[in-house]
């Protein structure tokens with residue numbers, strides 16, 4: 001696929017998409033009206049021409065993947081968001097907290113298997129103090145000095161600041177000193193207050209999530225950004241979410257990757273619009289995101305959320321990162337994801353090559 005969009009514009013017959021393609025070819029950011037059209041068009045192949053040319057302009061035919069593990073240190077959470085199938089109350093039969101010894105053992109085993117990155121996310125535990133998290137990070141860093149640590153969502157950092165009574169900046173500084181390299185993008189869900197009030201009423205607001213990300217960016221941390229879709233949101237809510245991310249990125253440049261997450265309703269308290277997304281929903285959202293978020297370098301499809309086959313297809317619709325091996329993923333599998341909780345490196349490389357792309361192993365910092 002040619003990354004120069006101009007010669008391809010004549011292939012686009014839909015006049016609205018053609019108008020958007022002409023803007024994109026001239027590096028003009030799309031506006032909110034354009035975004036609404038992108039997110040509702042039935043012409044996904046023409047949408048794909050625009051998204052793929054942009055993706056190719058940025059990344060050629062390269063697709064990134066990582067060899068990483070998940071560490072969900074506790075499922076005890078004081079928020080118990082209705083959208084969440086993972087969390088428990090203290091005392092529930094399935095409630096757990098991983099000890100520091102257990103965490104170290106898991107990381108040692110994963111490192112012996114070739115893992116060079118760990119993603120740490122957990123519930124908001126009412127009793128664990130900041131020193132648990134500092135010790136956890138130091139132990140992991142002690143196993144492998146250059147392991148890449150992507151740790152804690154904005155929601156967890158807000159919790160750490162509350163339980164420790166420390167300013168947010170100081171919490172970040174302490175956890176950076178203990179080993180954090182970057183932040184995942186979780187907790188963004190959808191910023192629209194009326195939807196958030198239903199799916200995650202006790203979670204920090206969208207504005208607070210953005211403020212915490214801005215603080216992380218100001219301290220030099222790169223972060224992901226996410227969007228949870230296919231629950232109760234409207235197209236307008238998605239447009240607004242994407243534009244708020246784009247506006248913050250214009251100020252900080254700290255988002256390296258945007259990760260759309262299709263909602264899985266199993267075991268949650270939310271009855272979504274549909275049990276699962278359709279192929280059109282996924283393709284349209286990923287491709288439109290590539291076009292709307294012109295200033296965020298990478299668009300990632302988590303194969304364990306969208307499925308391996310859809311992840312392969314999305315590589316031709318704006319996606320340049322298929323995510324990692326993710327040993328031991330718990331959160332989306334608690335919500336009914338049918339994918340394996342571990343994809344071997346060889347398997348991910350085969351998926352990428354089979355879709356006609358060149359696989360490149362990286363960590364979440366794209367190093």
Ligand code: SF4
Pocket residue numbers: 077078079080081083084085086087122123124155200203
């Ligand atoms: S989504 Fe996160 S904050 Fe909400 S209940 Fe689950 S673990 Fe807790």
